[in-house]
Amino acid sequence: MSEEPVFEYDESVIGIEEEVGTLTVDAETVANYCELMGETNPLYTEQGFVPPSYLQRMRFSGGPDPKVKFGNTGFHAGSRMELLKPVKVGQTLTGWAQAKEVYAKTGRSGTMVFQVSRLTYRDENGDEVAHSDQLMVRRQVGE
Amino acid sequence: MKTVDPTMQNYFDDIDLGDEFEDEWTPDMEQVLGYLGLEGDALGSGGGPGDGRFTDPEGAKKLGFPKPIVPGAFSLSRLTKLVTDWIGTGGTVEFVDVNFRRPVLHDDALKVLGLVTDTEEGDGSGTVKLDIYLENERGERPLQGTAVVQLPKR
Numbered sequence A: 001m002s003e004e005p006v007f008e009y010d011e012s013v014i015g016i017e018e019e020v021g022t023l024t025v026d027a028e029t030v031a032n033y034c035e036l037m038g039e040t041n042p043l044y045t046e047q048g049f050v051p052p053s054y055l056q057r058m059r060f061s062g063g064p065d066p067k068v069k070f071g072n073t074g075f076h077a078g079s080r081m082e083l084l085k086p087v088k089v090g091q092t093l094t095g096w097a098q099a100k101e102v103y104a105k106t107g108r109s110g111t112m113v114f115q116v117s118r119l120t121y122r123d124e125n126g127d128e129v130a131h132s133d134q135l136m137v138r139r140q141v142g143e
Numbered sequence B: 001m002k003t004v005d006p007t008m009q010n011y012f013d014d015i016d017l018g019d020e021f022e023d024e025w026t027p028d029m030e031q032v033l034g035y036l037g038l039e040g041d042a043l044g045s046g047g048g049p050g051d052g053r054f055t056d057p058e059g060a061k062k063l064g065f066p067k068p069i070v071p072g073a074f075s076l077s078r079l080t081k082l083v084t085d086w087i088g089t090g091g092t093v094e095f096v097d098v099n100f101r102r103p104v105l106h107d108d109a110l111k112v113l114g115l116v117t118d119t120e121e122g123d124g125s126g127t128v129k130l131d132i133y134l135e136n137e138r139g140e141r142p143l144q145g146t147a148v149v150q151l152p153k154r
Helices: A027-037 A052-057 B029-037 B057-062 B074-087
Strands: A017-024 A074-081 A091-109 A110-122 A128-139 B020-025 B093-098 B111-120 B125-136 B143-152
Touching: A017 B020, A027 A052, A027 B029, A027 B074, A052 B074, A074 B074, B020 B029, B020 B074, B029 B074, B057 B093, B074 B093, B074 B125, B074 B143, B093 B125
Parallel strands: none
Antiparallel strands: A017 A091, A074 A128, A074 B093, A091 A110, A110 A128, B020 B111, B093 B143, B111 B125, B125 B143
8 A cells, every 4th residue: 555645735825816916018028028039920029919928928926825845856847828818018917826736646756746826817807818827846856 | 841930821721630830949048048037017037046957057967957958938938939820810829738848958959849639610710729849859848738729711
């Protein structure tokens, strides 16, 4: 019989959504981003729409942290972005962060603890324009 | 295998299962510094974890990487760009879902690849499911995932 993995985290923050800032998408920053990315799609270089990947780069402040205690290293294992409405230059977006779940899996390479967090982008009307789910993994490497 | 040009519109009517498309990308130190250093009200400074993994060869070696690695969000952005290039100005992205399987190293010669795996016709547009991935010169796929997009019909 295998032993249950031992890890700790703050369960009280799971499922709680917290506002993590309001950011305006300005034309100059989008232009700089497009130049760096080699963007040539006229939607983004001429028509004032914001590349979906730009949303992935936006920096809101940190959200609820379940403070997972496990292992000695961590890495970013996955990302899912759902786009609900197009975003245009000049819009102001508010980020809402949520720690969705923490769980463990044990396989051939040992136990890994997964933390799923969600960032929801809302526009000036409070309408959701995108969700970004991030999967972080913690594990023990070596002794 | 087709290259992508966002000014050339793809239409749902012209898409077949198994269609492939690609781009190339060799991320170097200058690009990584540019990505991390992007600033603006909405971007702040990307910074990084401060252990040198993204920009310092010695710091990266201490962490077990042969070279500095490329921020996962940057690689994801490049893969997302392949999708938005492919759908042109008339398509829309529903979602992009990616697993980070191994690090992308500076100066990796990457192919940025897409493959049509499913289609569903709708009114005025069609839904297309894609496999998307980065492939390096060692045959590894450090990022791999799926995307679902809407393409206009003719």
